[in-house]
Amino acid sequence: MKKLIYISLFLMMVTAAVSCDALKEEIVSDVTAENHFTTAGGFEDAVNAAYEPLRDFYGAEQGGNLTEYGTDLVQNAGHGGYHYMNQYDAGLNSEAWPMESIWNSYYVGINTCNAAINRASKLEGIDDALKKRRLGEVHFLRAHYYFNLVQHFGAVHLTTEETEGVETEANRTALPEIYQQIVSDLEVAVNSLPPSQEEWGRATQPAAKMLLSQVLLTRGYQDYAESEDFSRSAALAESVIDDYSFSLLDDFEMIFDNDNEQNAEIIWAVQYGKDPLINGPGNRSHLYYRPWYETYSNGLVRSLAPGYGRPWIRFKMTPFALQNFRPIDQDSRYDKSFQDTWYYNDASSIPEFPDAPNSNPAVGDTAIHIEPDMTQDEVRQQQEATSYYLISWATSHTSDNINMFPSLIKHDDFQRPSVNEPAGNKDYIVYRLAEAYLFAAEAHFKMGNLQQAADHINAVRRRAAWPGHESSMAITAGEVSLDFILNERGREFYGEQKRWITLKRTGRLLERVRNYAGLQESRDNIEEYHRLRPIPATQLNRTSGTYEQNPGY
Incomplete structure (x- = not known):
C-alpha cells in the first residue's frame, strides 16, 4: 500500500x-x-x-x-x-x-x-x-x-x-x-x-x-x-x-x-520516510527515552542493532510508573515496553571482573542490568559475584544514576542510515x-x-x-x-x-x-x-x- x-x-x-x-x-x-x-x-x-x-x-x-x-x-x-x-x-x-x-x-x-x-x-x-x-x-x-x-x-x-x-x-x-x-x-x-x-x-x-x-x-x-x-x-x-x-x-x-x-x-x-529530502527533521522519539548506556560501562558502544541506538536522555519513567506495571509476571507490558538489560558489544573495551566467577566477560554477555525488585543492599551483596553492573530500580533514581534507567523501546528505529542520525523514519x-x-x-x-x-x-x-x-x-x-x-x-x-x-x-x-x-x-x-x-x-x-x-x- x-x-x-x-x-x-x-x-x-x-x-x-x-x-x-x-x-x-x-x-x-x-x-x-x-x-x-x-x-x-x-x-x-x-x-x-x-x-x-x-x-x-x-x-x-x-x-x-x-x-x-x-x-x-x-x-x-x-x-x-x-x-x-x-x-x-x-x-x-x-x-x-x-x-x-x-x-x-x-x-x-x-x-x-x-x-x-x-x-x-x-x-x-x-x-x-x-x-x-x-x-x-x-x-x-x-x-x-x-x-x-x-x-x-x-x-x-x-x-x-x-x-x-x-x-x-x-x-x-x-x-x-x-x-x-x-x-x-x-x-x-x-x-x-x-x-x-x-x-x-x-x-x-x-x-x-x-x-x-x-x-x-x-x-x-x-x-x-x-x-x-x-x-x-x-x-x-x-x-x-x-x-x-x-x-x-x-x-x-x-x-x-x-x-x-x-x-x-x-x-x-x-x-515519516527514508528519503531525507522529504522526511524533514524525522521522527526523533527514538532518541528521547534512551539512557546514556555507553558511558555507564566499558564494553558498550552505540550501534544500530536492537537494544542500543543513540541516547538523548530526555524522558525516564517515575517510580510510580514502574509500580503501575506490576505484577510484571502477569502483565507483559513492562517487559514488552522497556529494555532493562544491555549486553557487551565492543570486545576491545570490555572490563575485567577479577572477583567474579566470570572474570573475563565477552561480547554478548550482560553489561548492565537494572533490577526492578532488588533493594540497594541486595544489589551491593550480589554485585561482587557478577561480571556486569547491577543497578537496583531504587538507585536508578539517585543523582549518580540519573542518566541510566529502563529504556522505552516502542519508538526504537534501527533503519536509520547511521547510528548518530537523529532523523528517524518510523x-x-x-x-x-x-x-x-x-x-x-x-x-x-x-x-x-x-x-x-x-x-x-x-x-x-x-x-x-x-x-x-x-x-x-x-x-x-x-x-x-x-x-x-x-x-x-x-x-x-x-x-x-x-x-x-x-x-x-x-x-x-x-x-x-x-x-x-x-x-x-x-x-x-x-x-x-x-x-x-x-x-x-x-x-x-x-x-x-x-x-x-x-x-x-
Missing part, C-alpha cells in the same frame, strides 16, 4: 505528493494561491501540506515536552533544556519554545486547511468523489489542530477563513464555540471520508470517529457539555471496534515493530484500536455503565496478559474507577504522547502530579493555573489590541 508523504508549504511554494517508490517533482513558476489552489493539482498540494505540521508535534521533542513531562509517569532525565516543562518552574513562561513551536505550527496548519476549504468551490478538473474525500481530510486536520491547541491553551483565536498577508487582529473565542466548530468539522469528516485510503497515513472515517469520540469525551467533563457527549463518544469508539477490520494484535510488542508499521491495530499514524502512531476500547470504557464509566466499561477494559488486559494469566488480569465491574482507567491507560500508552491531556481531561492533573511525580520539584511547584500553558509572547506582541495571557503567567 502506498504511504502518504508530505513536505512543508512555505509561503506560496507548493508541495508534491509522493509514493514510497518514486519522487515526482514539478517546477511551478508564476504561481499564486489564487490560481494554483483552484486547480486539481494545486488543491492536492494544499491538502498534502495541511498534514505537515503534524510532524512538529508527533515524534518531536516539543510534542513530548507538552504531553509527557509534568505527569505521574514521566520525569526529566539528566539531559535536555526543557526541564521546566516537567518541574513547573519559572522557565515555564510565555518565552518558552515548546509552546511557541506548536502554536505557530498548528496555526499554519489551520490556515492551510482554511485555504483548501475556502477555495474548493472554485475547483476545476477534479473528480467529485475525490474532492469530497480531500475536503474530509482537511476538516479532520483543522479539528485536530484546534482540539490540541484548546487542550494546552484554553480559549484561542478561532477562524475558518484563510489569512492572506499580515493580520494583527485576534481574539480569544469562547470554548463552547470552538468545540462546536471542532465537532462540526469532524461530522463533515465522518460523512466524507472512506473506511480506508490507498495512501497509508491519510485521514479515514474511523480516524475521524476516534478524534470525535475523544473530543466529545473531553467536552463531557466540562460545564458546557452537551447531554449526549458521553453516549456519543462511546458509540463512536464502539463503531471503530465493531464496524471496521481493525483488531488487537496478539503480541503487544509487535504493534511497534520496525517491520510492522501498517498493522491491523493502527487506525491512524503520522508518516511512523508515529496517533490512534490504535486499544484506545477505542479505553475511550469507550471511560465514556461508559462516566454514564454509570460499569459492566460495559469493565468489558472494554478486559479486552485490552486479555491481550496484555502473559499466557496463562488471562483470568487474573480480568477485572469486575466493581473494580472500575477513574483511577483504574487512568492506570490502565498508563500501562497501555506509556510514552505515546497522551498522558498530560488525559490527566487534564479527567481533572486529575494536579492530584496525580502532587502524589506521583518523580521529582519533588514537580510536586511542590504545580499550581491550579498550570492546567493551561502560557500563550506565547510572540502572539501577544504581534496582536493589535488586547490578547489576554492565561492566568498565572
Whole structure:
C-alpha cells in the first residue's frame, strides 16, 4: 500500500505528493494561491501540506515536552533544556519554545486547511468523489489542530477563513464555540471520508470517529457539555471496534515493530520516510527515552542493532510508573515496553571482573542490568559475584544514576542510515484500536455503565496478559474507577504522547502530579493555573489590541 508523504508549504511554494517508490517533482513558476489552489493539482498540494505540521508535534521533542513531562509517569532525565516543562518552574513562561513551536505550527496548519476549504468551490478538473474525500481530510486536520491547541491553551483565536498577508487582529473565542466548530468539522469528516485510503497515513472515517469520540469525551467533563457527549463518544469508539477490520494484535510488542508499521491495530499514524529530502527533521522519539548506556560501562558502544541506538536522555519513567506495571509476571507490558538489560558489544573495551566467577566477560554477555525488585543492599551483596553492573530500580533514581534507567523501546528505529542520525523514519502512531476500547470504557464509566466499561477494559488486559494469566488480569465491574482507567491507560500508552491531556481531561492533573511525580520539584511547584500553558509572547506582541495571557503567567 502506498504511504502518504508530505513536505512543508512555505509561503506560496507548493508541495508534491509522493509514493514510497518514486519522487515526482514539478517546477511551478508564476504561481499564486489564487490560481494554483483552484486547480486539481494545486488543491492536492494544499491538502498534502495541511498534514505537515503534524510532524512538529508527533515524534518531536516539543510534542513530548507538552504531553509527557509534568505527569505521574514521566520525569526529566539528566539531559535536555526543557526541564521546566516537567518541574513547573519559572522557565515555564510565555518565552518558552515548546509552546511557541506548536502554536505557530498548528496555526499554519489551520490556515492551510482554511485555504483548501475556502477555495474548493472554485475547483476545476477534479473528480467529485475525490474532492469530497480531500475536503474530509482537511476538516479532520483543522479539528485536530484546534482540539490540541484548546487542550494546552484554553480559549484561542478561532477562524475558518484563510489569512492572506499580515493580520494583527485576534481574539480569544469562547470554548463552547470552538468545540462546536471542532465537532462540526469532524461530522463533515465522518460523512466524507472512506473506511480506508490507498495512501497509508491519510485521514479515514474511523480516524475521524476516534478524534470525535475523544473530543466529545473531553467536552463531557466540562460545564458546557452537551447531554449526549458521553453516549456519543462511546458509540463512536464502539463503531471503530465493531464496524471496521481493525483488531488487537496478539503480541503487544509487535504493534511497534520496525517491520510492522501498517498493522491491523493502527487506525491512524503520522508518516515519516527514508528519503531525507522529504522526511524533514524525522521522527526523533527514538532518541528521547534512551539512557546514556555507553558511558555507564566499558564494553558498550552505540550501534544500530536492537537494544542500543543513540541516547538523548530526555524522558525516564517515575517510580510510580514502574509500580503501575506490576505484577510484571502477569502483565507483559513492562517487559514488552522497556529494555532493562544491555549486553557487551565492543570486545576491545570490555572490563575485567577479577572477583567474579566470570572474570573475563565477552561480547554478548550482560553489561548492565537494572533490577526492578532488588533493594540497594541486595544489589551491593550480589554485585561482587557478577561480571556486569547491577543497578537496583531504587538507585536508578539517585543523582549518580540519573542518566541510566529502563529504556522505552516502542519508538526504537534501527533503519536509520547511521547510528548518530537523529532523523528517524518510523511512523508515529496517533490512534490504535486499544484506545477505542479505553475511550469507550471511560465514556461508559462516566454514564454509570460499569459492566460495559469493565468489558472494554478486559479486552485490552486479555491481550496484555502473559499466557496463562488471562483470568487474573480480568477485572469486575466493581473494580472500575477513574483511577483504574487512568492506570490502565498508563500501562497501555506509556510514552505515546497522551498522558498530560488525559490527566487534564479527567481533572486529575494536579492530584496525580502532587502524589506521583518523580521529582519533588514537580510536586511542590504545580499550581491550579498550570492546567493551561502560557500563550506565547510572540502572539501577544504581534496582536493589535488586547490578547489576554492565561492566568498565572
